[in-house]
Amino acid sequence: MVPTFTLCLLGSSALLLSTMPGAQEVTCPRPPSIANGLHTGLSSGSFSRGVTVSYSCREGFELLGNESITCTDSGRWSRTLPRCEAIGCQVPEVQNGKVHNVQSTYRAGDTLHFDCHPGHAAEGSDEARCQPGGIWDPPLLVCHRVRPCPMPPEVANGNHNGRDTEGFTMGMSVQYTCDPGYYLVGNAAVTCRASGNWSQPRPRCEGTVCINPIVANGRQVGGHGLLSAPGQTVTFQCHDGYSLQGSASLSCQEDGSWQPPAPVCDRALPYHNSFSRSPGT
Structure with a gap:
């Protein structure tokens, strides 16, 4: 290829530039x-x-x-x-405690353990994990002064097994139960924490109810609407052309079940008269 030349004048000077045909930009x-x-x-x-x-x-x-x-x-x-x-994490401060086996650097994903001073304890886990961005999880490492918990709170229509206990210290648990005819809503167990508080809100006891059964090809003829209380009964009857299999009357139990189980309405078999008259009678 023959290059082309361009003459550039710069004041009293001249510059000759050459260009190769077909040259491509880098x-x-x-x-x-x-x-x-x-x-x-x-x-x-x-x-x-x-x-x-x-x-x-x-x-x-x-x-x-x-x-x-x-x-x-x-x-x-x-x-x-x-x-x-x-980004790694710095060595964290532990309130009323210290980091166990301190390292110079902590990368994301590293875990550390910490110890509490005498008379103090951690609520929950005594470890933390370094997260991306240099943040610890949990962000605050605290050892609480160990305090006794007060008597567990009472619940209406229920009881707990801590009535005969004189003192409640960290780690002790109490179980709640409900009176007959009531069921428990919430956590049945609460645990005394290092801070002197119970771990969970107290549960509550609500009255047991039975949902009245629905019997296919039948109807309820006795009882109280759609719900019944323990001790109440409901009675069922089958539609015409169906026969009742089981007990027609059911009783609501304290656990919310029915006894005996709900009946079934089966299609009635046609009646055939097997008696035949003798000729001439």
């Missing part, structure tokens, strides 16, 4: 992506020689390595890619 491929990071070239369609792309990391991660890369004359990116690593 470009680089799309910049590689990095885990947990972004770069400034995501919206660009092409990357010419001299273009620079910068990298950054998601929140909770820090950039290690070259912050930017540049498209070179050879159509390659200038430097090795950076990487994004999760």
